[in-house]
Amino acid sequence: MSPRTHYSNAPITEAILDIRTTSPEGLALERLEEIHSLIQEDYPSKQQRNLARGRWNFGTQVGATATQTPLGYLFLSPDEKQIVQVRMDGFTMSRLAPYESWEQIRDEAHRLWEIYSESIQPRSIERVAVRYINRIDIPLPFGDLTEYLRTIPQVSPDLPQELSGLFMQLTLPQPDIDSEARLSEALIDPVREGVVSIVLDIDLYRIKKLPYHGDAIWEFFEILHDRKNRIFEACITDRTRELIS
């Protein structure tokens, strides 16, 4: 099966490229903030991201403490459809619908990663991931989910087949590329009347034998993206293809 590259009515609601890093010792938050001045033209809005931690103490006295540590920044495009995160622990690029193309998000992420890595000089890369969240709106009525999806929970034929809720998460090893795919499927509130909305989330990541700096990361992102396409194609049927073409 050759992966399709583009659907005119693609169900992608969010596409994410994620790189987790180990930062250099003593990295100051200001260094992350300085990145904004380099990309402010395309990403004018800035928000600080914090890491909140809570702790309960039990004993002779019960108490609770909470701390908030700055983790990094979000930079948003004018339409807020494109979001860049620069954090102490990595870099993430998110694209919300409408999704244009892999090439568009990849090239932009590459450009911004170069700025991030040049500024921060991360010590190592701990994880790389490509995550695509799809929402498939299946028109009512339909007989069975298998008409649209090929990876679904199996309910015994001896039981009623109606579902009022669904959440399934599978971790699928991809040993040939030293990666794993975390596939999540859920029924969510329908986006409009007359449809059933199903989320198909494909998160492909690698946390071992990671490529190091330079083009190797971006060559590997191509492999992850290609695998993501294969998994998506493997999970849908021709009826779904008709819906999104």
Next chain:
Amino acid sequence: MPLIAELPPIRFVAHEFPQADVFGDTGKSLTKIADLATRHWRDRVEHILSESENEEPPDYQSIPLQVVKSVKVRYQFAGKLKPIPYDWDD
């Protein structure tokens, strides 16, 4: 039928890295459902998970008991008794 890979099943909640954050409505809906499912599952297996998640022993400090009532008792020494017989062939 799917096979089980050589991965411990607790990885459902014990991933080394959390997934990348989402910003869209669909992703947020999914996160909410996943959190509910995780909580549901964790509530039921936390006592099993706690052993594998906590490498260090818990620093439990017992609460000193408070005296709520005094009771006077009287003992009477009945003398030395013989051991109770025990049937080894039982």
